[in-house]
Amino acid sequence: MPQDLMRFSVAMPEELLMRFDELVARRGLAKNRSEVVRDLVREALVEDECATPGRIVMGTLTIVYDHHAADLQDKLHSIQHDFFENIVSTLHVHLDAHSCLEVIVLKGETGLVQGVANKILGTKGVKTGRLVLTTTGEHI
């Protein structure tokens, strides 16, 4: 699993390189130029991947809902069971006497993950929510 590292050289105008070095510094103490280039490449690959229909991606859907809303938890459970193959795991936080935050981790084809997320977001009583897509980590 420690893969062979390949090397290539990058040419950059002096001024851009100076500003890049400031960016490297802002990104954290332990990081060097190579590391930040790899980060930027991975970000671009993940963005492309998540925009491509047919790719298998991970999604995390963060929703806030009122747990007093009639039948809401039943409905959310029933959606999650309908798509149990795409729902990896769920994390629940009690925000206050009324509100819950739930993070639902999804896995599947881009369009399917978005479809399941929309079904959940469209459920009456879900106050707000947002889906983030990311990579399954393969080849990255």
Add this chain to the structure above:
Amino acid sequence: MPQDLMRFSVAMPEELLMRFDELVARRGLAKNRSEVVRDLVREALVEDECATPGRIVMGTLTIVYDHHAADLQDKLHSIQHDFFENIVSTLHVHLDAHSCLEVIVLKGETGLVQGVANKILGTKGVKTGRLVLTTTGEHI
């Protein structure tokens, strides 16, 4: 907790209303105009809230990392313990032999949540990640 509902009337050109009704239909079977207006208002409020320094918000940070990277888990744990007051909970998924997905739920002032997220994203070995901010659910 079932709050008093207030009513107000909205005027809309006929064509826009027709397109709104299509949007209501797309947002889910059980939803009506009132419900979708409330959704849109909440989305706008949450967006404003998350862009305002000083507000207490929830954050979910999704990261993908290689669990073979030297000391990475120790470093991630140590950051999380430094900010234990802002880290509510963590969900972990084993993606494959190398990669892990972790969702870290944060709570705190907008800038602080972003700062902690950047510290985690800046750790060597974290391959990619994204932060989503949302509401604590109060008054929404």
Add this chain to the structure above:
Amino acid sequence: MPQDLMRFSVAMPEELLMRFDELVARRGLAKNRSEVVRDLVREALVEDECATPGRIVMGTLTIVYDHHAADLQDKLHSIQHDFFENIVSTLHVHLDAHSCLEVIVLKGETGLVQGVANKILGTKGVKTGRLVLTTTGEHI
């Protein structure tokens, strides 16, 4: 062209309505609840429209480039002539001795507009750029 206004009523919990009224106030002095609901509905419709393949949309592509880069202006002109049916107009600003900002207004099917934008963004010498999609204004 002054269309008939239709009316419908919206129910909202008192607390949410108070926060909505603050939002209305922030959106500008002359705006009232109806106006802001229409804004939010239009934003949601435009977002949906721009995410739907096959729809005719407007795009504005903002690029920054170095006008000393060899042949760059020739290449940009040649792309724009290849797609003259989709390129409505162009605005040019001289930023300093080296850099130019150009805004290119595009019209066409979502995917085509994105394709033309990517071609321009992929031209050697274009330093950075961003595409924004919006509505053609019909039925909105």
Add this chain to the structure above:
Amino acid sequence: MPQDLMRFSVAMPEELLMRFDELVARRGLAKNRSEVVRDLVREALVEDECATPGRIVMGTLTIVYDHHAADLQDKLHSIQHDFFENIVSTLHVHLDAHSCLEVIVLKGETGLVQGVANKILGTKGVKTGRLVLTTTGEHI
């Protein structure tokens, strides 16, 4: 103005390098690894710059409005004259019998550019709009 090019070497696992080369290919025929690394670095710098209060940035605000709305053009002109120092130029497109698209190029401190944009977006009759921030092109 042809600046001295500096060189540095980047280490990358073989698999990631293969996927990076696919990305380089997708970004346009004439591009090589160095060029795409510079693009990614510039994108990251521009994003940071635009998120930093106090920086001088360029903005392009794209709005769609109904030119029959009472006094709208007068109001838009009056805002633009109030901030004439920050409004570089304007491009106008007649979309159909009712709708206009206008692109307003702004220059100034991040917060000021956003403030002027919000004033314009908050004007009654502006149907929808979006602001994009980018660099002035210096040191990039």
